[in-house]
Amino acid sequence: MDIGAIWDLIILKPMINSLISLSQVLWGSFGLTIIVLTVIVRGAMYPLTLKQLRATKAMQMLQPKLAALQKKHGSDKQKLAQEQMQLYKESGVSPSGCLLPMLIQMPIWIALYQAIIRVMAVNPESFLNLSHYLYSWPVVFEALPLNNQFLGLNLASPNFLLAIIVGASMWVQQKMVQAPPVPGADPKAQSQAQTMTVMMPLMFTFLSMSFPSGLALYWVASNIISFVMQYFISGWGGLEPLKDKLVLRLSQLFKGQGSLRDRLSLAGRTQVLPGAPQSPDVSGQLSDEVADSDRGEAAAGESPAPKKDKAKPKSRKGKKGKHK
Amino acid sequence: MRIKKKSLKLTAFTALIAVGVVITGCAGVGTAQAGWSGVTAGDGSVYLGSAGGKLVALNVENGFYQWQENLEGSTTSTGLGCAGAAPAVIYATPVLSGETLYVGDYSGRLYAYNINDRQSKSVLLNGASSKSIIGSPLVHDGTIFTGSTDGSLYAFDAASLTFKWKYDTGGEIWAAPAAWQNSIFVASFDKKVYSLNSQTGQPNWDAPFECDGPIIASPVVYGDMVIVASLDRHVYALDAVTGELLWAFPAGDGDEQGPSRWLWAAPVAENGTLFVAGMDGLIYVLNSASGQLAGTIDLEAPVAATPVIAGSRLVAVTDSGRIFSIDTTSYQKIELRNLDAAVTAPLGADNGTVYIHSVKESTVYAVNGETGALLWSTTIE
Numbered sequence: 209m210d211i212g213a214i215w216d217l218i219i220l221k222p223m224i225n226s227l228i229s230l231s232q233v234l235w236g237s238f239g240l241t242i243i244v245l246t247v248i249v250r251g252a253m254y255p256l257t258l259k260q261l262r263a264t265k266a267m268q269m270l271q272p273k274l275a276a277l278q279k280k281h282g283s284d285k286q287k288l289a290q291e292q293m294q295l296y297k298e299s300g301v302s303p304s305g306c307l308l309p310m311l312i313q314m315p316i317w318i319a320l321y322q323a324i325i326r327v328m329a330v331n332p333e334s335f336l337n338l339s340h341y342l343y344s345w346p347v348v349f350e351a352l353p354l355n356n357q358f359l360g361l362n363l364a365s366p367n368f369l370l371a372i373i374v375g376a377s378m379w380v381q382q383k384m385v386q387a388p389p390v391p392g393a394d395p396k397a398q399s400q401a402q403t404m405t406v407m408m409p410l411m412f413t414f415l416s417m418s419f420p421s422g423l424a425l426y427w428v429a430s431n432i433i434s435f436v437m438q439y440f441i442s443g444w445g446g447l448e449p450l451k452d453k454l455v456l457r458l459s460q461l462f463k464g465q466g467s468l469r470d471r472l473s474l475a476g477r478t479q480v481l482p483g484a485p486q487s488p489d490v491s492g493q494l495s496d497e498v499a500d501s502d503r504g505e506a507a508a509g510e511s512p513a514p515k516k517d518k519a520k521p522k523s524r525k526g527k528k529g530k531h532k
Numbered sequence: 533m534r535i536k537k538k539s540l541k542l543t544a545f546t547a548l549i550a551v552g553v554v555i556t557g558c559a560g561v562g563t564a565q566a567g568w569s570g571v572t573a574g575d576g577s578v579y580l581g582s583a584g585g586k587l588v589a590l591n592v593e594n595g596f597y598q599w600q601e602n603l604e605g606s607t608t609s610t611g612l613g614c615a616g617a618a619p620a621v622i623y624a625t626p627v628l629s630g631e632t633l634y635v636g637d638y639s640g641r642l643y644a645y646n647i648n649d650r651q652s653k654s655v656l657l658n659g660a661s662s663k664s665i666i667g668s669p670l671v672h673d674g675t676i677f678t679g680s681t682d683g684s685l686y687a688f689d690a691a692s693l694t695f696k697w698k699y700d701t702g703g704e705i706w707a708a709p710a711a712w713q714n715s716i717f718v719a720s721f722d723k724k725v726y727s728l729n730s731q732t733g734q735p736n737w738d739a740p741f742e743c744d745g746p747i748i749a750s751p752v753v754y755g756d757m758v759i760v761a762s763l764d765r766h767v768y769a770l771d772a773v774t775g776e777l778l779w780a781f782p783a784g785d786g787d788e789q790g791p792s793r794w795l796w797a798a799p800v801a802e803n804g805t806l807f808v809a810g811m812d813g814l815i816y817v818l819n820s821a822s823g824q825l826a827g828t829i830d831l832e833a834p835v836a837a838t839p840v841i842a843g844s845r846l847v848a849v850t851d852s853g854r855i856f857s858i859d860t861t862s863y864q865k866i867e868l869r870n871l872d873a874a875v876t877a878p879l880g881a882d883n884g885t886v887y888i889h890s891v892k893e894s895t896v897y898a899v900n901g902e903t904g905a906l907l908w909s910t911t912i913e
Contacts, residue, residue, distance in 0.1 A: 331565045332623055332666055332706070336836060336876060339794045339811050344784070349745050349764050349794075353704075353721060 216341065219315060223323040225343045232351045239358025239425060242324060246429040249320055253313050254437070260309035261441045264385065266301045317430075321423065327354060328422045330364040356422070363422035370424040375413030377431035382408055384438040386446030405446070565638065566891045570625035570668075570838075573882035575647065578898075579633055580877075581622025582912040583891045587635060587645060592882065595898060595908035601645065603637050604654060623664075624678075624708075625878055629671040629690065636665025636678050642686075644676075644693055655693045657686050667750065668708040670716070672730055677716055679705025685718045685726075687733060697733035701726060701740075707798075708750040710758070712772050717758050719747035725760050725768075727775055737775030743768060749838070754801040754820055761795035767808050767816070769823055779823030783808065783816050797838040798878070800846060802860050807846050809835035815848060817863055827863045831856055838878035840886060842901025847886045849875045855888070857901060868904025871897060 231241040250257070273295055281288040296303060329335035335353065342348050356363040361370065382405040416424040444451055569581030577589045577598055589598040603620035621638035628634075633645040640663050643654040657665065663682035670677045676690045681704040687696040703721030710717045715736050716728045724740040725747065745764025752759045757778060758770045769778040784793040794811040801807075805826065806818040815829040833850035840847055846858040853871035858864070873890035880887040885907060888897045898907040 332568070333565060333876075336796065339796070339834070342794075344765075344793060346744070346764075352763065353746060 215319075219319040220322055220326075221341050221343070223319045224327055224338075224341045225345065225348055227323050227327050228342075228348050228351045228354065229345065231354050232347050236351065236355045237358060238328070238354040238356055238363055238422065239361070241354070242363075242422060242426050243429045245320070246426055247433060249316060250430065250433045250437075253316060256309040256313055257437055258441065260313075261385075261438060263302070263309070265442045266299070267303070268386075270295065270299055270301060321426065324422055324426050325420070328356065328364055328420050329353060330420050358425070361421050361425075363425065364420045366417055366419060367421035367424065368417060370421045370428065371413050371416035374416040374424045374427045374431070375409040377428050377435070378409040378412050379405065380447065381431045381435045381438065383447045383450070384435050384442075384445040565621045567622040567638065568877040568891055569622040569635075569889065570878035571880035571887035571889050571896060572626050572628055573880055573885075573887060574628040577647070578880065578882075578887050578896065579626045579628065579647075580889050580896060580912075581620075581624065581626060581635055581637070583894050584912070585620030585622060585637070586912075587622075587626065587633065587643070588912055589647065590896060590910055592885075592898075595896065595910035597910070599650065601650065601652070603635075603643060604639075604641060623666040623706075625668040625880070627669050627671055629676075632690070634669045634671060634676055634690075636667075636669055638664045638666070640664050640680060640682075642669065642676070642678055642688065642693065644690075653693055655688060655695070658682055658684070658698075663704075666704075666706040670709045670711055672711040672716065673714075675730060677709045677711075677718075677730075679707065679709060679718055679720075681705065683720065683722070685709060685716070685728065685733075687716075687730070699726070699728050699733045699735075703746065706748045710751045710753050712753040712756075712758075715772065717751045717753065717772075719749070719751050719760055721746040721748075723747065723762070723764075725751060725758065725770065725775075727758075727772070736773075739775070741768070741770050741775050741777065748796055749798040752799050752801055754806070757820070759799045759801065759806060759820070761797070761799050761808055763794050763796075765793040765795060765810075767795065767799060767806070767818060767823070769820070781808075781816070781818055781823045781825065783810055784812050784814070796836045800839050800841060802841050802846065805860065807839060807848075807858075807860075809839055809848055811836065813850070815839070815846075815858065829856075829858055829863055829865050831865070836876040837888075840879040840881040840901075842881045842886045843884040845901055847879060847881070847899075847901045849879060849888055851876060853890065855886075855899060855904065857904065866904070868899065869906065 227241060227245055230245055231238055234240045234244060274292065277288060277291045277295065281291055326334065326338055326341060329338055361367055386405060412427060416427065438445065566583040567581060571578050571580045573592055576592050578592050579587065579589050582588050585603050586600045587603060588600045590596065591598055603622065622635060623638060624636045626633050626635040631646050631648055633647050634643065636642045640657045641654050642657060642665060643652055645652045657680050663680050665678055665680055667679045671690050674690050675696060676688050677685060679685050683703055683705065684698045684700050685705060686698045688694060689696060701718065701720035701722050701724065705718060705720050707719045711730065714730050716730045717725060718728065719725045723744065723746055724742045726740045727736040728734065729736055743762045743764055743766060745762040747760060747762045749761040753772060756772045758772050760768045760770065762768065765783045767781040767783065770776065771778055783795060795808060796811055797809040799806050799808045801820060804820050806820050808816045808818065810816065811834040813831050813833050813835065815831060815835070816825060817827040817829065818824065819826055831848060831850050831854065833852050833854060835848055836851050837849050841860070844860060846860055847855065848858065849855050851874055853873040853875050855868040855871065857866050857868050871888065871890060873893040873895065875888055875890050877889040877891055881901065884901050886899045886901045888899060890897070894912045895909055896912065897909045899905070900907060
């Protein structure tokens with residue numbers, strides 16, 4: 209038995225038959241089935257994802273120290289390697305920590321991707337080929353062919369809008385994986401990470417424009433699950449500065465309502481900084497805003513974008529923000 | 533200097549995006565389609581739809597080219613709005629009626645070619661929003677019938693291709709319709725078989741017959757029965773007049789761990805016996821009156837191509853190209869030859885010769901159904 213046959217037997221066939229059987233429960237809707245199966249598989253992989261995300265975060269935290277080592281021992285590669293290993297050891301971080309869980313999950317992602325492509329059967333040849341992967345379960349035979357229409361989309365054809373959503377959601381996800389800019393971090397590594405943040409979403413957008421939109425739906429569902437997980441594990445990550453900028457822009461939009469920004473961005477922080485100067489009471493603010501809108505606008509314009517968020521995920525990083 | 537470097541990077545990046553847009557948006561990377569048109573013989577020629585979207589006529593004696601015509605094809609549009617002409621994809625086996633050859637393509641266009649002067653006319657089913665034609669058309673009583681993936685059976689005047697009527701089923705139609713007296717039988721992905729009046733398109737039965745799986749194989753009329761093989765792995769015999777179920781045969785029942793048991797190929801009837809080839813590699817031999825299993829013939833590989841009767845033998849080809857000849861009374865099989873070529877297109881037969889179209893190899897083989905001798909083979913350009 210060659211490796212392809214083993215792959216089909218152990219991974220692909222169970223995935224394909226689960227997908228088809230699940231669709232029977234979900235009113236024959238293939239779109240809904242893709243979303244639900246993606247959630248189930250991502251849920252089952254959660255412990256590994258958690259490990260991977262934590263390891264990634266730990267590696268990101270070490271970046272300034274690694275950059276310092278690079279600067280110090282750049283010319284002596286052996287010494288640099290020794291020092292890096294020592295640093296990893298002391299910090300309890302394994303460089304393979306983020307790679308290994310990802311490698312374990314990889315076959316599952318590939319199988320899910322292949323299963324969706326095969327079950328979608330975009331043309332008659334694909335549908336005939338599907339018969340080679342089916343179990344002799346009555347439910348499987350009764351469910352086929354699946355309904356490729358979902359929310360007005362034909363999942364067997366490419367869809368431009370969904371391709372854009374794939375790119376956007378992947379950009380958000382990539383950005384969240386990135387650590388916020390840390391002083392002292394290796395600029396080369398930062399630049400590489402930034403390139404990836406742009407290139408990956410672009411690549412997937414292009415792919416989605418050519419592939420059946422069922423796959424794009426899978427990528428969107430997967431990205432959304434990823435950034436929800438990411439948020440609960442390490443917060444907004446690289447989106448932090450952007451979020452702050454957005455809040456500032458919003459406050460500028462609402463002319464003279466500087467306290468709106470306060471409410472949006474700082475409401476949660478006032479509670480975690482005992483002893484810090486308190487913002488005026490929100491109920492009192494509303495009347496102040498009406499009475500003195502110019503003052504509010506000036507305040508919003510003058511103050512720099514809040515760089516450090518004291519919201520829950522940030523407080524774990526042990527950084528202190530400037531409270532207005 | 534720095535600005536220059538930056539702008540160079542930006543230009544390279546923009547160029548990369550542009551190339552990506554062109555490659556993925558306009559060229560496309562979807563699954564290639566080749567169709568699975570079978571071969572039909574008549575009037576000294578064999579006719580088929582090629583993988584390149586051409587209607588091809590070969591000399592029945594030696595396989596030499598007689599003529600070929602490009603079908604119109606379709607205009608494709610990608611997600612980025614890039615449009616281009618795509619060659620026709622032909623799944624339907626051409627049908628010869630008098631001097632006219634009828635065939636449908638995947639863009640939903642039905643063509644009528646005069647084989648003498650090669651003048652053609654065509655009609656796009658259901659206007660511009662037409663779906664695809666996969667099943668072969670049927671000519672009956674001056675009318676041509678064809679199913680579509682939009683779920684409708686269409687009837688056109690065979691001479692003028694003027695629209696007569698259409699009947700909507702609840703699922704895609706991939707099977708060729710069958711005719712008996714003034715009835716047209718059509719099977720659909722909605723798991724139902726319909727009997728329609730060939731003149732009016734009105735249903736003949738009180739209710740369509742319903743089974744548990746979609747039907748891809750064409751219904752076969754045998755005597756006053758309609759035989760249907762379904763993806764639910766059952767063969768059904770229906771009363772052609774009333775639609776009443778006469779018997780049902782479960783193929784591969786009881787082997788839950790076995791391979792797929794789809795019945796993709798249409799049944800073949802001969803001398804009171806039905807031969808039903810399955811994707812499990814078995815040919816089920818059934819008594820046509822009772823549906824009782826008379827025997828099974830193991831071909832050891834899936835069969836998607838509908839077999840044919842050639843002389844006194846049934847000829848079947850597996851999806852890997854192994855050709856078997858089966859005695860229709862003793863059910864003894866002989867392996868005639870191995871083409872080593874994937875075959876999914878229905879077989880054609882004329883005067884004891886079997887015509888096999890391997891779409892993947894773009895080759896037509898003419899094989900003696902009794903001896904297995906290869907009479908000729910022609911590669912379609």
